[in-house]
Amino acid sequence: MSSSLPIALIQTRTPATAQAALAHVEPLIRQAADGGAKLILTPEGTNLLEQRRDRRGLAVTDEDQDAAVIGLRHLAAELGVWLLIGSAIVKSGHAGDDRAANRSLLIDANGTIVARYDKLHVFDVDLANGETYRESSTIRPGDGACVAGTPWGRMGLTICYDVRFPHLFRQLARAGACMIAVPAAFTVPTGEAHWETLLRARAIETGAFVLAPAQGGTHEDGRRTWGHSIVVGPWGEVIAKLDHDEPGVLHATLDLAAVEAARTSVPQLRHDRDFAPPGDPT
Template sequence: MSELPSSGLAVALIQTRTPATQAEALAHIEPLIRQAAVEGAKFILTPEGSNLLEQRKDRRGLAITTEDQDAVVLALRRLAAELGVWLLIGSAIVKSGHSGDDRAANRSLLIDSGGGIVARYDKLHVFDVDLPNGETYRESSTIRPGDGAAVADTPWGRLGLAVCYDIRFPHLFRRLAKAGASMISVPAAFTVPTGEAHWETLLRARAIETGAFVLAPAQGGTHEDGRKTWGRSTVVGPWGEVIAKLDHDEPGVLHAKLDFALVEKARASVPALRHDREFAGPL
């Protein structure tokens, strides 16, 4: 756990190793959120797949329900209201609600201090890859990608929403920044090979390009379904500097303070968001 500076928005990133059922997931994550609030956080963010992390199709299909019936989503909304904090459910795996498509949504939910849902974002880019170590992922077979980006107002500034694999698509982050986001969330469940190679570099690059804080709570360790995730939850400042980081895969709480004057300073120093030009090609 990092020590808190004296001023700024107190945020906390929750690092988890989410179990494969909602009941176990809630028992796992609730104490960490309570700890974060007791330690002073006003805005708390959880990772991708906070309600369950399960690739085995028979178990996954039985576990997934609608957003308004999901036990973790409902409980965390109540918890945000009880604690008087804003909470980003980094993502919940829930039924998408699209007729004729039985794939789930990988949905980020921003909850205000009254327990209300302020914003929803369904992960735009699904992870379909064959890694050099032999691991294969076809997220598109079970996750319906979203159709649009999302930026939401908070008491401290605008938050842009992204999830995991979205980090590799800089044009999305540029759109979020140009829509006024001073902080961008990237809850994740990164694989170990890609996490070790690219996680911090990508987070720092997106922060530099946007002049925004990047908040990246992560899953970490070996999960019940056999997958291994990288952990290393990280907060990056708008100049690209890592201001807080967990250096391990274990569940825990990462604290940081965000000084939004640094966003203005970074964007004034390198005003690239104002310098887009139309251009032709390549063909």
């Protein structure tokens, strides 16, 4: 197994329907494959970004009926690449709960879905600039973490707001992940303040490559996302990044031997200790 892996992150400004989303992202994925990428990752909400509840309800469908998911599976097989749909907004399949799932789908070079991960942490916040987000009103949180096998090593799956929960990343690393995906649609205020810092911290803490494809710009539903897709190495170094919020392709080559080197230099994953929680303040 080669320790060198050519990858590409796709930065998008996803439209509000799956058909339009596929037309938007497909040329970028083809460009990435033409550039030699064997593993390609897209952002959160690759199949649609629509927060207007009435329109969103009409747009969300089952995973196996979503035009973008179907099209991207065929595209992965045609191009012979592994493709992570950073997330697709699809019906959750839980009876009695009409909220959707925010679901990462890892697709192999035959077009087969080999792993699924539903976003664990949903984003409910009131920002200082007046923006309000209640992801929990439309997204059902997942129940479990996911580490998936690839031809190059194990990949941990996370989505966007998950990046603020370091214990999740530590569990993924301890389960063997040498790469951790963080597809996102970060807001502009939080992106400007925290995006790169959080990603570099998660890479340092885990000794893993962090791969963060992002949405960017002003979307049809009025939201603004930060963009600035980035690849971070296991020592916390920025390997590649886009310094803008426009759609595009970010290429990088991962030297996967760097994971073991980082984890040997600072063997923190072997040094966890059980401890008593802090007592109640007095």
